[in-house]
Amino acid sequence: MAAGGEERGSSVPDDEWDRFLRESVNGTPDDAPKEPSARAREVTRRLRDEPAPPQPWRTYTPARPKRRTGWYVAGLLAALAVLVVALVPGLSSGWFGDEGTVQPLAVESERPNDPPPLEDAQRPTLDEPFKGSPAARWADGAAGVTVPAAKATGWMSKAEVARALDRSREFLNVSNLDAKVLRGEHPARATALINPDQKDVQDFLKTAFRAPSEEDDPLMLFSRFDPAHTRPVGDVVKTRGRMTYREGAKGALQVTADVTYVYPVAPAAGSDEVVRTIVRRELVLSWDDPAKVITEPGTFSLVSYKLDSTNGGCGDSTGYFTPEFGSARPTGRSGGPEVDPYDRSTPMDEHLRAAGDAECGTASRS
Numbered sequence: 001m002a003a004g005g006e007e008r009g010s011s012v013p014d015d016e017w018d019r020f021l022r023e024s025v026n027g028t029p030d031d032a033p034k035e036p037s038a039r040a041r042e043v044t045r046r047l048r049d050e051p052a053p054p055q056p057w058r059t060y061t062p063a064r065p066k067r068r069t070g071w072y073v074a075g076l077l078a079a080l081a082v083l084v085v086a087l088v089p090g091l092s093s094g095w096f097g098d099e100g101t102v103q104p105l106a107v108e109s110e111r112p113n114d115p116p117p118l119e120d121a122q123r124p125t126l127d128e129p130f131k132g133s134p135a136a137r138w139a140d141g142a143a144g145v146t147v148p149a150a151k152a153t154g155w156m157s158k159a160e161v162a163r164a165l166d167r168s169r170e171f172l173n174v175s176n177l178d179a180k181v182l183r184g185e186h187p188a189r190a191t192a193l194i195n196p197d198q199k200d201v202q203d204f205l206k207t208a209f210r211a212p213s214e215e216d217d218p219l220m221l222f223s224r225f226d227p228a229h230t231r232p233v234g235d236v237v238k239t240r241g242r243m244t245y246r247e248g249a250k251g252a253l254q255v256t257a258d259v260t261y262v263y264p265v266a267p268a269a270g271s272d273e274v275v276r277t278i279v280r281r282e283l284v285l286s287w288d289d290p291a292k293v294i295t296e297p298g299t300f301s302l303v304s305y306k307l308d309s310t311n312g313g314c315g316d317s318t319g320y321f322t323p324e325f326g327s328a329r330p331t332g333r334s335g336g337p338e339v340d341p342y343d344r345s346t347p348m349d350e351h352l353r354a355a356g357d358a359e360c361g362t363a364s365r366s
Helices: 005-009 014-022 076-087 158-176 199-210 348-355
Strands: 037-049 058-062 069-071 230-232 238-247 253-267 275-287 301-310
Touching: 158 238, 158 253, 158 275, 275 348, 301 348
Parallel strands: none
Antiparallel strands: 037 058, 037 069, 037 301, 230 253, 238 253, 253 275, 275 301
């Protein structure tokens, strides 16, 4: 990737991209994807007080990012799912309506106790990009993220908390669901919501888009695909997750968002092959009291951000998710602990610890 990835990401005209979004051609690849990839990394911005300034304020010092990349093998559990459904046909009752339509799940109000049930092993197609995935029952786009009721917290009134929650949700939407950002354009609306006085984060943003690397990777905050390599299938991204909040340091409103996004994609060249990139993010945002922290009205400071992605690329950081297609997808390679990219029953910290530092891991499904 050349320096200045945001310019490269915007090379496809809007009308061409919209044409790709409207494409809906039947296609069923011959064999199921076997080895999507994954990476898991985290950055924590630790708080520190500057010694005796005229006005007390807070900055954040980034920890070294934790990164795990790996080829993920799917197939064994999918095969078991077929066997179980064949032996116990009634097990899937209630998953579908009378006419076979997928019944949506209720919104996620708290952490689930178990991962989603196994689905019948089916390949995604251009017409049904979520076929064979638990995400088929998830909500579309922003509707899949649960926002709690507002109440006065820290330095904020109930109305102010409600506005902060709305802006937090807006950041999630423009970072992970905006069509222009997904095709690689610069996420200007999202970055405008980040405290401009948080110097280390601003430095990270400038470097990440100019020269992405393992430590300075825009994918840590933004979902982006290179339109020269990948096109979305349809205009729906499936989501599931929730936001919570509490009083943080110096009376700040601290908002935590834990959301999983499922992106169906196909090769930019127009092949009928469909794969899914699955991205789970946990963000902690601090809406600071301007009387105690240097900040701009309507912006938040980043406390931490964590990422785990499946079939988003395995190798050098390019600033884009790079799912594998066709012959580019390796075979016969595995290693590391197995993870379920749809499992939201495990807190993100535990999920990352379970994934470990292995370069190669295995995914139970894609």
